[in-house]
Amino acid sequence: MLDPKQPYNELPLLPPAAELETRAVLKKCVTARTALAELRLAGHLIPDQSVLTNSIPLLEAKDSSEIENIATTSDALFREASLGASDATPETKEAARYRTALHHGFQALQSRPLSTRLATEICQIVTGKEYGVRRGLPRTTLQDRRTGEVYYTPPEGEALLRDLLANWEKFANAKTEIDPLVRMAVLHYQFEAIHPFRDGNGRTGRILNILGLIQDGLLDLPTLYLSRYILANRAAYFRLLGRVTTHQEWEPWILYMLDAIETTSLWTTRKTTAVKALMEETSSYVWAAAPKLPHAVVVLIFKQPYVRIANIVESKIVGREAASKYLKELVGLGVLEQEKRGRDKIFLHRKYLDVLFSDGHDFKPYPRPEAASGARRRARARP
Numbered sequence: 001m002l003d004p005k006q007p008y009n010e011l012p013l014l015p016p017a018a019e020l021e022t023r024a025v026l027k028k029c030v031t032a033r034t035a036l037a038e039l040r041l042a043g044h045l046i047p048d049q050s051v052l053t054n055s056i057p058l059l060e061a062k063d064s065s066e067i068e069n070i071a072t073t074s075d076a077l078f079r080e081a082s083l084g085a086s087d088a089t090p091e092t093k094e095a096a097r098y099r100t101a102l103h104h105g106f107q108a109l110q111s112r113p114l115s116t117r118l119a120t121e122i123c124q125i126v127t128g129k130e131y132g133v134r135r136g137l138p139r140t141t142l143q144d145r146r147t148g149e150v151y152y153t154p155p156e157g158e159a160l161l162r163d164l165l166a167n168w169e170k171f172a173n174a175k176t177e178i179d180p181l182v183r184m185a186v187l188h189y190q191f192e193a194i195h196p197f198r199d200g201n202g203r204t205g206r207i208l209n210i211l212g213l214i215q216d217g218l219l220d221l222p223t224l225y226l227s228r229y230i231l232a233n234r235a236a237y238f239r240l241l242g243r244v245t246t247h248q249e250w251e252p253w254i255l256y257m258l259d260a261i262e263t264t265s266l267w268t269t270r271k272t273t274a275v276k277a278l279m280e281e282t283s284s285y286v287w288a289a290a291p292k293l294p295h296a297v298v299v300l301i302f303k304q305p306y307v308r309i310a311n312i313v314e315s316k317i318v319g320r321e322a323a324s325k326y327l328k329e330l331v332g333l334g335v336l337e338q339e340k341r342g343r344d345k346i347f348l349h350r351k352y353l354d355v356l357f358s359d360g361h362d363f364k365p366y367p368r369p370e371a372a373s374g375a376r377r378r379a380r381a382r383p
Helices: 023-044 050-067 074-083 090-108 116-127 158-173 180-194 201-215 227-232 234-247 250-289 295-303 309-314 320-332 350-357 369-381
Strands: 150-152 337-341 344-348
Touching (some): 050 074, 050 201, 050 250, 050 295, 090 201, 116 158, 150 234, 180 201, 180 250, 227 234, 227 250, 250 295, 320 344
Antiparallel strands (some): 337 344
């Protein structure tokens, strides 16, 4: 029996000796890969994909952070990401760093593969601390937050940790007949079992999941909202990780991760489709009601659903006077809401935020062209 209070220095190297691709696993791989392919295709249907890479990773950041009991709200997180809110809570700022780390990893993959070095960089961004691979004391233990009971003690000793990470890295980049989705599940377990850093291991490991799928060509963008499933099934996530450690029960763990990929791929595809539909709906409505308003401004309010006049000026779409005019016109049309923040004016794209934050994917359409002409007159009359 494994003693949870003693370092698990006998953690087996990869690949595991157990059979990984059981009949049930291979069957689940088919549906998970199909769902992931649909998500990949849906992303290409949005012309400016920064709309997705600015939003979905923030939703992922919120839930991945909440898995570690770092709680914030979607609204606070989007405000912080768009405006750099000085009054944001420490939890909100920490969750916002998750998206920064995910983007850093995505850019890094363009020139180098998954590695210990990249994992370390991601951890440092996520935590905001200069963490390296653990060295000596104090001992790291994983404890039940309610009872304080130790349920796992990861391996100890920098040399051993680096050997385990080198093996993890080799398996992540090796040519293998193992399905990439199965490999992702195995790599995630191993990284969490190694637990190489003082803090940030769970969030770093979940970012590495997405990067692994991109590296293997199953995703083009970091737009899989995987932590949504894990947060909703958090108890099973930790229980199944533990069962791999104590009983080498790989199949239930792999099936859990495959179901997470399939479920969140389908959900994220529906969300992406809803975003595309709302973009088209908004563009048509604005064109009918305010044909002189630049389309680039409409796109910007999807990239930045919290927007200032300065954001439009910095994007070099129009000058400050025209930017102010267009944003006020969008307020008059009911596309944006305006609020004061000190001396500044903030414009909120509430309909888009409601689509992003809701479990559903529906939205109320804008008025048809006849009503849009009335909206245009009201917007022009607005002081």
